[in-house]
Amino acid sequence: MLPESFLNELKYNTDIEQVIGRYVQLRRRGKNLTGLCPFHSEKTPSFTVYPDTQSFYCFGCGAGGDAITFMKKIENLDYMEAVRALAERAGMAVPEGAVDDGSRRMKARILELNRAAARHFHQNLMSDMGRGARKYLVDRGLTKATVIRFGIGYAPESWDDLRNHLREKGFTDEEMTAAALVNPGRKSGCYDAFRNRVIFPIIDLRGGVIAFGGRNLSDQGPKYLNSGDTPVFKKSRNLFALNFAKDTKRPELILCEGYMDVVSVHQGGFDNAVATLGTALTPEQARLISNYTDTVVLSYDSDGPGQTATRRAISIFEETGVKVRVLSIPDAKDPDEFLKKFGPERFALLLEGSSGAMDFEVEKLRKKYDTDTPEGRVSFLQDFVRLLAGLSSPIQREVYLSKVCRELEVDKQAVSNQLESAIRRRKAGQDKRDARELRPFTARQASARTDLEKQKYPRFVLAEERLIAYLIRSPGAWDWVSQEVSPEQFISPRDREIYEAVAGRLSQGLTADMMSLSGELTEENLARLSEILASPGCGNISAREAEDYIGTLKSFYTQKTSEEVGNMEAEDFGRYIASIAAKKK
Numbered sequence: 040m041l042p043e044s045f046l047n048e049l050k051y052n053t054d055i056e057q058v059i060g061r062y063v064q065l066r067r068r069g070k071n072l073t074g075l076c077p078f079h080s081e082k083t084p085s086f087t088v089y090p091d092t093q094s095f096y097c098f099g100c101g102a103g104g105d106a107i108t109f110m111k112k113i114e115n116l117d118y119m120e121a122v123r124a125l126a127e128r129a130g131m132a133v134p135e136g137a138v139d140d141g142s143r144r145m146k147a148r149i150l151e152l153n154r155a156a157a158r159h160f161h162q163n164l165m166s167d168m169g170r171g172a173r174k175y176l177v178d179r180g181l182t183k184a185t186v187i188r189f190g191i192g193y194a195p196e197s198w199d200d201l202r203n204h205l206r207e208k209g210f211t212d213e214e215m216t217a218a219a220l221v222n223p224g225r226k227s228g229c230y231d232a233f234r235n236r237v238i239f240p241i242i243d244l245r246g247g248v249i250a251f252g253g254r255n256l257s258d259q260g261p262k263y264l265n266s267g268d269t270p271v272f273k274k275s276r277n278l279f280a281l282n283f284a285k286d287t288k289r290p291e292l293i294l295c296e297g298y299m300d301v302v303s304v305h306q307g308g309f310d311n312a313v314a315t316l317g318t319a320l321t322p323e324q325a326r327l328i329s330n331y332t333d334t335v336v337l338s339y340d341s342d343g344p345g346q347t348a349t350r351r352a353i354s355i356f357e358e359t360g361v362k363v364r365v366l367s368i369p370d371a372k373d374p375d376e377f378l379k380k381f382g383p384e385r386f387a388l389l390l391e392g393s394s395g396a397m398d399f400e401v402e403k404l405r406k407k408y409d410t411d412t413p414e415g416r417v418s419f420l421q422d423f424v425r426l427l428a429g430l431s432s433p434i435q436r437e438v439y440l441s442k443v444c445r446e447l448e449v450d451k452q453a454v455s456n457q458l459e460s461a462i463r464r465r466k467a468g469q470d471k472r473d474a475r476e477l478r479p480f481t482a483r484q485a486s487a488r489t490d491l492e493k494q495k496y497p498r499f500v501l502a503e504e505r506l507i508a509y510l511i512r513s514p515g516a517w518d519w520v521s522q523e524v525s526p527e528q529f530i531s532p533r534d535r536e537i538y539e540a541v542a543g544r545l546s547q548g549l550t551a552d553m554m555s556l557s558g559e560l561t562e563e564n565l566a567r568l569s570e571i572l573a574s575p576g577c578g579n580i581s582a583r584e585a586e587d588y589i590g591t592l593k594s595f596y597t598q599k600t601s602e603e604v605g606n607m608e609a610e611d612f613g614r615y616i617a618s619i620a621a622k623k624k
């Protein structure tokens with residue numbers, strides 16, 4: 040546990056508005072601030088920061104909490120790491136020995152181990168045993184400077200080359216397994232995960248080696264192999280070469296398909312190329328990219344899978360507001376080949392001329408159907424209308440509609456009518472999808488339990504909420520409130536847990552605000568608490584009103600019709616019986 044004095048000092052030195060402001064563009068609205076939620080995709084802000092309670096709450100996805108919770112979520116940290124990050128910002132030292140920092144130590148150890156492994160792989164490549172791998176890289180046109188800049192290495196055809204080296208350096212099998220550099224053997228011991236591969240270290244924005252990608256040099260096994268997720272690496276949240284590309288002077292980022300593409304594009308003088316790590320683009324990665332640029336150029340292969348990936352990426356970026364252009368590469372299968380054939384100047388022209396996402400889609404459709412025949416035209420138009428309906432800008436829709444109708448010499452009004460109904464259909468479907476997708480958080484799922492109680496006993500759950508909010512804002516009232524109401528009288532289990540935590544602190548004479556509760560409540564309960572504090576009626580509650588709410592809670596087991604009692608669930612009924620028994624005493 041952290042000493043109370045430290046927490047108080049941290050609270051004093053931490054302003055949630057500033058902490059969140061570094062990640063989210065916040066706009067003042069009255070005494071609060073709003074912005075686009077960093078935890079789910081949205082176009083209108085439902086994410087709100089409340090300076091008076093030092094909390095945040097998203098009405099879209101239900102994420103909520105204090106500054107510590109925010110840091111945990113956005114930087115993927117555990118509680119102590121988040122505290123440490125905030126303390127560092129405030130220029131405070133975290134008290135030694137106050138915490139169990141086992142996981143922090145493990146992460147530091149894995150980073151150390153990865154660095155040692157990267158150095159070893161690189162030395163392998165530069166030594167005699169790396170001759171074959173070097174030849175492969177030279178054949179692919181990479182210079183020595185590029186190999187050194189990216190720290191490219193080589194894992195030989197061996198079961199224990201890396202393992203032996205790391206053991207000599209004092210690392211254990213457990214640590215190597217945690218770093219995903221060895222796999223557990225069938226009988227005993229471990230063996231190297233990367234064998235006979237050219238190795239690309241993956242570096243995070245702070246310069247740490249967090250994972251590796253390996254290109255196979257033989258025909259056996261998968262062409263590319265990537266580290267699995269480890270305590271320091273989440274595949275879905277990182278990008279290859281973003282550590283270089285984040286400092287580019289160029290206006291856009293280029294998203295390539297693989298390591299080799301990125302490396303050759305960089306060598307060609309374009310330091311703005313990145314790649315996903317052996318998986319399709321994820322929404323997290325798209326958001327990460329949106330932190331650094333507002334335009335991304337997709338440069339995937341021109342084969343079938345590459346085109347599918349392009350289409351997928353377009354729709355993911357559409358959500359983040361990043362403008363998408365698609366690089367179509369003539370006379371070459373990928374940027375790597377194009378650069379080699381035609382050089383960087385031509386590539387720059389290609390980049391400038393890369394068409395918008397919509398042009399790309401229309402072009403695809405034109406190729407799919409034979410628009411010279413009536414049937415082909417009808418099929419084309421059907422798909423085209425569906426495509427247009429997906430555009431959010433009416434002007435854009437109008438531009439493409441006119442253009443295509445002119446080219447195909449079809450009646451624009453007829454197509455326009457079809458478009459209108461396609462938009463309506465899409466909207467209806469979208470509303471249903473939104474309702475489903477707006478619950479990506481466990482906080483939401485967990486609060487479903489409260490929602491249920493809320494439906495059954497709205498008046499009572501409201502009283503609970505108000506009472507909790509009252510105590511948080513007027514802790515001085517604890518003396519009399521504690522005489523009047525006990526946690527057992529709370530109806531929703533979630534609210535009871537929150538009330539217990541608040542009561543626990545207040546009865547010891549400690550403060551009970553968001554940050555001090557952050558170490559005690561689960562993430563779900565913390566989100567529920569910020570939801571309570573964010574609800575309109577919880578801002579200014581008088582002692583008089585608090586008394587009324589207590590009265591309401593007390594009446595839960597007395598003012599019941601026989602029908603209500605009949606409808607009670609076992610747990611509630613048990614408490615009802617107990618409360619009647621208690622009253623008789």
Ligand SMILES: [Zn+2]
Pocket residue numbers: 076077078079086097098099100101102
């Ligand atoms: Zn949200």
